[in-house]
Amino acid sequence: MLSAAENELLTRTGKGTTAGDYLRRFWMPALLTEEIPAPDCPPVRVRLMGECLIAFRDSSGRAALVGQYCMHRQMDLFFGRNEEGGIRCAYHGWKFDADGNCVDLPTEPKGSKYKDNVHLTSYPCQEFAGIVWAYLGPKDADAQIPQFEFNSLPPENMYLRKSLLSCNYLQAMEGNLDSSHTGYLHSFSSGSALDPRGQGHGKRGGVTHQYQASLPSFEVKDTDYGCMIGAKRKSASGPAYWRVTQWLLPVHTLIAANVGETLLWDAWVPMDDEHTWVYRIEYNPWRALTKQELFEYNNVGFARLNVENIPGTYLPVRNKENDYLIDRELQRTYSYTGIKGTNAQDAAAIENQGPTPIADRTKENLSSSDLAIIRMRRKFLNVLQDFKDGVEPAPALNGDMYKVRAIAMSLEDDGVPFYEGAKELLFL
Ligand code: FES
Ligand SMILES: [Fe+2]
Numbered sequence: 001m002l003s004a005a006e007n008e009l010l011t012r013t014g015k016g017t018t019a020g021d022y023l024r025r026f027w028m029p030a031l032l033t034e035e036i037p038a039p040d041c042p043p044v045r046v047r048l049m050g051e052c053l054i055a056f057r058d059s060s061g062r063a064a065l066v067g068q069y070c071m072h073r074q075m076d077l078f079f080g081r082n083e084e085g086g087i088r089c090a091y092h093g094w095k096f097d098a099d100g101n102c103v104d105l106p107t108e109p110k111g112s113k114y115k116d117n118v119h120l121t122s123y124p125c126q127e128f129a130g131i132v133w134a135y136l137g138p139k140d141a142d143a144q145i146p147q148f149e150f151n152s153l154p155p156e157n158m159y160l161r162k163s164l165l166s167c168n169y170l171q172a173m174e175g176n177l178d179s180s181h182t183g184y185l186h187s188f189s190s191g192s193a194l195d196p197r198g199q200g201h202g203k204r205g206g207v208t209h210q211y212q213a214s215l216p217s218f219e220v221k222d223t224d225y226g227c228m229i230g231a232k233r234k235s236a237s238g239p240a241y242w243r244v245t246q247w248l249l250p251v252h253t254l255i256a257a258n259v260g261e262t263l264l265w266d267a268w269v270p271m272d273d274e275h276t277w278v279y280r281i282e283y284n285p286w287r288a289l290t291k292q293e294l295f296e297y298n299n300v301g302f303a304r305l306n307v308e309n310i311p312g313t314y315l316p317v318r319n320k321e322n323d324y325l326i327d328r329e330l331q332r333t334y335s336y337t338g339i340k341g342t343n344a345q346d347a348a349a350i351e352n353q354g355p356t357p358i359a360d361r362t363k364e365n366l367s368s369s370d371l372a373i374i375r376m377r378r379k380f381l382n383v384l385q386d387f388k389d390g391v392e393p394a395p396a397l398n399g400d401m402y403k404v405r406a407i408a409m410s411l412e413d414d415g416v417p418f419y420e421g422a423k424e425l426l427f428l
Helices: 004-011 018-023 169-176 177-186 291-298 320-327 328-333 342-350 368-388
Strands: 027-032 044-048 050-059 063-067 102-103 127-128 130-136 160-163 217-222 226-233 240-248 251-256 263-272 275-283 407-410
Touching: 004 018, 004 368, 018 275, 018 368, 027 044, 027 050, 027 160, 044 251, 063 127, 063 130, 130 368, 160 291, 160 320, 169 240, 169 251, 169 263, 169 275, 169 342, 177 342, 177 368, 226 368, 240 368, 275 291, 320 342
Parallel strands: none
Antiparallel strands: 027 130, 044 050, 050 063, 127 130, 160 275, 217 226, 226 240, 240 251, 240 407, 251 263, 263 275
């Protein structure tokens, strides 16, 4: 449990808040490359950490992220024309380039220098892994791109998707660090003929209901970039089985798979304090994704990870408004929740932690299985305190810190900590 002040500190991300200013020190996913697919394509609205923005791709192919409202009389530039190196407001024709400069101001006499004093908010963008990343922090800071392993993988080794959650980013992210929920939330009734045993989080810890008793023991290691969470399951004889999850400041999680299997990255990006964009990449550093994997990612199933979005949007079909299309008969006979898809099951949990979209952590009663969440919060509170005291976030300034993996493996119990025993697997 947290104090009300701590909860506020961690969950508020608007400009000028501590966490909001901290998050703005990092490059953040802003939208998908496919949303602005070609030069001079239609602009799209982007809401990021409460800021109202417009993304467009200019005539040279450069991705741009600028303020949504025109500097003249605030018309929404979403209705503007993206043409000839900038976006032109539909109301009176003021035009802005990708850097927010006013490049034409037709309501002033010819030769007027007025436009030189008019600047629209603009944020630098870089594109990689199918995502437009943006930096919303101070211009003089030296933020580096996080060097995730998937940044340089060929497209056939990756599967990317995006969807919206109607809750605060922190509880969404906490859901991914919570390894103990799979035995219930994603489980199936024992003995069901359709029981897809061994699935669940894309073979990542999914268990059938009958296995729920085997709770792992947790060890958490603080790192420069966040923390590493080791979940250990003992076997009767032989080595222990470890699953190592990575939390990387400020909004990234990596979920473990065995060596050779496909890994999972998520970013939990605040749209505002009550909505979160989830960016997810399934990636395999060793090989192209298989047809079977792509089938799993593209189709909905009770134990499949994919989100089915409403066509033409990034909004899930199964959402809070329709109670995730819960099927009570299937809940009685087959699936523990009666909700189709592990993502929708997760959403049902994290979007409904109390009556408001920001969970009230003063009301919690945490148990020993919440160790990872407890440690993540403590680390986050510490770095926010340091930030308040003037310490710039080290991972924002050092992209190499993101060269890590989440791996599941067997380790002999010889007294060596898991992060030492598996060093060469966890660090690239
Ligand atoms: S409001 Fe945009 S040009 Fe007038
Ligand atoms: Fe889950």
